[in-house]
Amino acid sequence: MPEGGSASSRLDAAWAELYTQHQRLAGVHPVTLFERDPERFEHCSASAAGLLLDWSRQRIDAAALSALGALAEAAGVTEGIEAMFRGDAINVIEGRAVLHAALRQPAGAGIGGAAIEAQVLAERARMLAFAGSVRASGEFDDVVHLGIGGSDLGPAMALQALRHHATGGPRVRFAANVDGCALSDLLAEVDPRRTLFIVVSKTFTTQETLANARSARAWLVERLGEGAVPAHFAAVSVNGAAMDAFGIHPQRRFQMWDWVGGRYSLWSSVGVSLAIALGAARFGELLAGAHAMDQHFREAPWSRNLPVLMALLGVWNIDCERLPTLAVLPYDSRLARFPAFLQQLDMESNGKRVGLDGQPVGYGTAPVVWGEPGNEAQHSFFQMLHQGRPRAALDILIGLRSSCGREDHQELAIANALAQAEALLRGRRGEGVTPQQVQEGGRPLSLLVFDRLDPATLGALVALYEHKVFVQSRVWGINAFDQFGVELGKRIAGEVAEAMRQGDASAAVSPSLRGVLAHVRARRGAAP
Ligand code: F6P
Numbered sequence: 001m002p003e004g005g006s007a008s009s010r011l012d013a014a015w016a017e018l019y020t021q022h023q024r025l026a027g028v029h030p031v032t033l034f035e036r037d038p039e040r041f042e043h044c045s046a047s048a049a050g051l052l053l054d055w056s057r058q059r060i061d062a063a064a065l066s067a068l069g070a071l072a073e074a075a076g077v078t079e080g081i082e083a084m085f086r087g088d089a090i091n092v093i094e095g096r097a098v099l100h101a102a103l104r105q106p107a108g109a110g111i112g113g114a115a116i117e118a119q120v121l122a123e124r125a126r127m128l129a130f131a132g133s134v135r136a137s138g139e140f141d142d143v144v145h146l147g148i149g150g151s152d153l154g155p156a157m158a159l160q161a162l163r164h165h166a167t168g169g170p171r172v173r174f175a176a177n178v179d180g181c182a183l184s185d186l187l188a189e190v191d192p193r194r195t196l197f198i199v200v201s202k203t204f205t206t207q208e209t210l211a212n213a214r215s216a217r218a219w220l221v222e223r224l225g226e227g228a229v230p231a232h233f234a235a236v237s238v239n240g241a242a243m244d245a246f247g248i249h250p251q252r253r254f255q256m257w258d259w260v261g262g263r264y265s266l267w268s269s270v271g272v273s274l275a276i277a278l279g280a281a282r283f284g285e286l287l288a289g290a291h292a293m294d295q296h297f298r299e300a301p302w303s304r305n306l307p308v309l310m311a312l313l314g315v316w317n318i319d320c321e322r323l324p325t326l327a328v329l330p331y332d333s334r335l336a337r338f339p340a341f342l343q344q345l346d347m348e349s350n351g352k353r354v355g356l357d358g359q360p361v362g363y364g365t366a367p368v369v370w371g372e373p374g375n376e377a378q379h380s381f382f383q384m385l386h387q388g389r390p391r392a393a394l395d396i397l398i399g400l401r402s403s404c405g406r407e408d409h410q411e412l413a414i415a416n417a418l419a420q421a422e423a424l425l426r427g428r429r430g431e432g433v434t435p436q437q438v439q440e441g442g443r444p445l446s447l448l449v450f451d452r453l454d455p456a457t458l459g460a461l462v463a464l465y466e467h468k469v470f471v472q473s474r475v476w477g478i479n480a481f482d483q484f485g486v487e488l489g490k491r492i493a494g495e496v497a498e499a500m501r502q503g504d505a506s507a508a509v510s511p512s513l514r515g516v517l518a519h520v521r522a523r524r525g526a527a528p
Contacts, residue, residue, distance in 0.1 A: 007074070014067070014074040015363075021064040022320035029442045030059045030425060037061075046304045049292040049460035053306050054447040055313055057425045059321065068312035069302050071475060077308065080474045085298055087112035087259075091481035092356060098481050099257075100264035100466065101294045104287035104459070111294075112259075119257070123269060127254050128283065130234070131275035134196060135169040142190040145273040146183070146216060147200035148176040148208045150262025151236075153344050154462075155200075155274045157337035158266060158286070161458050164334070164403050166277040170196070174273075178208040183215060192223040192232070199235040200270055202256050204242035207493060213246065236269045261481050263344045264466060282455045289459025297467045307467030310446070314468065315475055317393040317444050318364040326367035327385070329374035330397040331417040332453050334404075338397070339371035342465055349469045349480035356477055365476050366469075367393065375416050385424065386439050394445035396421055397461075401452035421445060 005013070034040050034056070044056035060068075072078075083090050087097045102112035102120055110117055134140060145155060156174040159166060166172070175182035197220070199213040220232055230249035237243055238256045254269030266274075267287055275283040293307070302308045317323045326346075328339040350366035372380070374396060385392060398417045402410035427441020448464075450457045473480035496517070499509070503521055 007076070010074040011071075014071040018064075018067045018071055018316075018320065021067045022316075025059055025061065025064060028059065030057055030444075031441065033059070033061055046306060046309065048296040048300065048304075048306050049289060049464075050450055050457050051293075051306060051460055051464060052447070052449040053309060054449065055309065057421060058313055058316070058444045058446065059442060060313070060316060064316070065303075065312070068316060071315070072302055072308060072312060072471065075475045075477070077302070077471055077474045080470070081298060084470065085111055085294075087116060091261075091479060093479045093482050096481070097259040098261070098264075098470075099259045100261070100267060101291075101463075103260060103265075103267035104290040104294065104463075106288070106291060109291070116259075123255050127269040127272050128275055128280040130252070130254070131272055131283070132280055134276050135279060139194070140170045140196045141194040142186075143170050143172040143196045143198060143273055143276055144183075144186055144190070144216065145172060145174045145198050145200060146176075146209055146212045147174075147270070148178075148206060149344060149348075150265055151200040151202060151206075151209065151270055152176040153263070153337070153341045154266030155271050157335075157341040158271070158274050158458060158462075159277050160337050161334045161453055162274075162278060162282070162286075162455055164405075165282050165455060168279065169276050172273045172277040175212055176208065178211055180212065180215060183212050187216070187219055192220050192228075195220075195232065197233050198273055199233065199237075199246070199248070200272075201235075201237055201239075202262050202265070202270075204235070204237040204239035204246075207490070207497075217246070234272070236272060261349075263348055266462065278455065285455035286459040289456030289461075290463040291459075292456070293460040293463035293467070297463070307464050308471050310464065310468040311471035311475065313446060314367060314393070314472055315363075318367055321393070321444060322364075323391055323393045323444065324364060324368055325390075325392040326369050326395065327392045328369060328371035328395045328397070329377060329417075330371075331374045331413045332397070332399040332403055332410075333373040333376070334453055335397060336373050338461075339369060341462075342371075343369045345465060346469050348483050348486070350473050350476065350478060351485065352478045354478070356479055361476055361478060363476055365478060366472075371395075374420065375413055378416065378420060382420065385443060391443065394424070394443065396445055396447050398447060398449045399451070399453050399457075400449065403453045417447075421447060 037043060040056045041054065043062065045052060045054040080090065084098055085101060087099055089095050090098050097112065099112040099116060102116050105111040105117060105120065107121055134143070152174055159172060173186055175186055197216050199209060201209045217229060217233065220228055229247045233248055234252035235243050235248040236254045236256060238258065243253050254272060256265060256268055256270065260268055267290060271283065297305060297307050314326065328342055330338055346369045347366050352365055353361055355361045396417055398414055400414065423439065424443040424445055425441055427439040429438050469480055499517060500520065
């Protein structure tokens with residue numbers, strides 16, 4: 001790579017070199033790469049914070065990887081990492097710092113500066129004291145968490161993943177969807193006298209969450225009277241006035257900050273329901289696992305740095321191999337919601353087409369993330385992964401110990417995961433194999449292996465993907481921390497709801513909306 005020159009010419013040169021490397025490897029089957037380098041597994045794997053990343057089945061070699069490393073350097077990844085941990089306003093579009101890593105720091109780490117650290121530790125202590133009192137008092141049998149998007153997916157995913165650690169506290173469940181069905185199902189099962197509702201919304205303006213929160217409030221008031229609200233509702237938000245208006249007691253409200261995005265907020269008081277389910281010690285282990293990944297991310301050279309490597313392999317697959325989708329396949333069914341969590345993390349962060357400079361980005365950006373527990377998916381969509389025309393990049397997640405104490409079953413799960421990885425690598429061809437039976441192999445996949453799904457491992461896993469997303473945003477020159485794309489739909493939803501109430505759409509709406517609204521009205525009648 002040429003020395004000197006402008007940052008943008010260095011970046012252009014790094015991209016050009018990357019494409020040259022890709023041309024060189026075009027048509028090379030990954031199996032051949034193992035023949036060229038018998039120690040490929042050792043050269044193409046790295047570990048940190050209890051996770052092993054094995055990218056040996058990707059169609060990449062040392063020279064191509066080093067071109068990716070040069071691209072990361074030219075894109076300012078190293079400076080970006082330091083700026084994030086320092087608390088610089090790296091969300092330049094909104095003028096905000098990005099400090100989810102500060103939320104999981106232990107005392108003395110100083111991430112984001114002394115003032116941020118003090119705020120985080122104080123609010124964490126308040127939240128954990130509250131969670132502890134809810135667990136210890138025996139006052140509640142059920143906790144109902146009401147939120148959506150980043151105010152739901154993280155805690156809901158984590159509680160499902162760590163269900164085997166959630167003992168000794170009330171039952172914690174989640175309702176997010178605006179249709180109210182999840183809420184109705186929960187309300188049918190709980191006793192109002194023994195239920196705590198926690199409304200989680202950074203803005204406290206989100207239509208779905210407020211609809212569910214108001215319905216839950218009305219249900220409670222109908223049974224116990226208005227005076228029961230302060231004792232049966234808690235909330236997490238930056239919006240104190242809205243919490244006042246709702247009637248949230250000052251001691252039952254917890255703070256968020258502008259410098260944490262919803263999809264990065266699991267570690268804050270947004271995780272209060274999780275802390276109630278797990279207890280403070282386990283919740284602390286989750287934070288510690290994430291912090292261990294943060295330290296690794298900050299300190300390890302790019303060639304051993306798991307989030308950087310995963311990000312660069314993703315760039316390779318998206319922009320060179322032209323694979324726009326990433327399937328995430330956990331071989332631990334307790335991680336069933338992990339792909340859904342990653343969908344928001346990755347696609348809401350990097351699903352963008354305009355860069356920080358206001359110009360269209362010349363590369364593919366966020367992958368379409370999808371996935372299911374791997375073993376069950378073998379019996380549904382794996383056929384396409386093996387032989388279909390659209391190809392996907394794959395992350396296969398493997399826990400070495402059972403989450404439910406069934407080691408005999410987990411042994412089979414591991415065997416299945418490794419067998420699939422082998423089949424996807426090697427394929428099937430040769431004598432006696434009919435054309436319909438041929439499998440090309442060479443499907444690009446990485447393995448992520450961990451000892452067992454415990455709070456620390458989950459924390460490290462989530463932080464790994466968070467940082468992967470950040471590194472990719474630096475490489476593509478986009479801002480991972482805004483989400484302007486969702487705003488138009490939110491605004492129109494308000495307008496449509498109003499039009500349904502009034503029975504009259506404004507002249508500004510499209511003819512198709514006007515037509516379907518007339519149909520809705522004819523079939524449903526006026527909105528209640
Ligand atoms: O869907 C967009 C979004 O703004 C997400 O970014 C966010 O996590 C979610 O809505 C919920 O927002 P809030 O926490 O403000 O209710």
